[in-house]
Amino acid sequence: MFEEIDPRSPIPLYEQIAARIRVAVAAEEYRAGDALPSVRQLSAALRVNPSTVVQAYRDLERDGFVETRHGAGTFVRALEAEVREGERARQARALVRTLLADAARLGIGAAEVARALAAETGVPTHE
């Protein structure tokens, strides 16, 4: 599930790991009460610094996605439907920002992208 973690990316590794887990929680790939891999397991599996995993888990805990039970591990918390929806909306906005940046590099403006998106999906966009 962490295949796309990319050490060459400018996005710090702990953010990539936390983001991947947020997606998994929002998509209910991880359900409430599921255990995350231990810091030791995940750091060895991804060959990243253990402190990177610790920081990712700390951020997830701060944002209410997981809780740490001392001696037992880190577990996914039950999320309100709105929180899950909010997270999905946030992911969608991030994807769109990437798309717009790529388009701008080719000299394609936001309006053209919006029209192409509407044509592709059949979902009208509001100008």
Next chain:
Amino acid sequence: MSEAIEVRGLGYRAGRSFALRDVSLTVPAGSIYGFLGPNGAGKTTTIRLLLGMSRREAGDVRLLGRSIPGELPAALSVVGYVPERPHVYPSLRVDEAMRCHAAFHRRWDDAWATRLQRMFELPDDRRIGRLSKGETGKLLMLLALAQRPELLILDEPTDGLDPMVRRDVLTALLDYVSESGATVFISSHLVHELERMCSWVGVLDHGRMVAELPIDVLKGGIKRIRLAEAPSNGQQLPFEVLSRAQDAFASSETWVVRGWSDPMVQYFDTAGATVREVIDLDLEEVFVELLRSGREVTR
């Protein structure tokens, strides 16, 4: 003690052609510190000086708060070392080498050594001289880890090993680090391997330190920028320009800058230039740019 390794003003000369000049290093306790440099930069020489294996001509070295070479025995009892070239007798068998090593290290963990031996598939009765390169690499890491060191000093521990063995060796290392909180000082020219593990990076070239920074700062502060109507040289710049070049097939220029932060785009706006792209560099590209600019300055 917050520094696992502290080196100040280290100097050493080897013959006429090579010298370490004024090398200073600070390795925070608990960090994984990548010691980068091209072949011949002086990485192994520096490591030998850290461990009291060569005699320095200037400077101070402290390992885990202990002065080197004065308190060398106390330091070495808690330092694990993987040398560039194997330092075990080729005529010993694997089990003999492990027993020999165990005798020297009070904190040796027999159960874990056996577990690593099984994981690394190292047969008891194989002579060291008959091990493959990959098996030798795994044995050296086993010997360094099973003594349960507070500090690991690894000199190109994966150089010349195949990807499978590299992965096994690094996995065992990181497993130990998560469990023990030990500090790791790892030299390599395999930049991509270090990119995912290191929290700090030091770059050595021609016997001098070129940079020493937390990896996120190093990667975040160096960018490649593509510019139209680039301003001429000689103005006050809010960042350092490592290199600039005219683009092939385009009228734009590409600059590599250090100390970049996004609001600096404004500088180009006021200078009448247009920033077409700000491109992030990976560690290998950062490394190459640092070496290139460092060499131009000293020339």
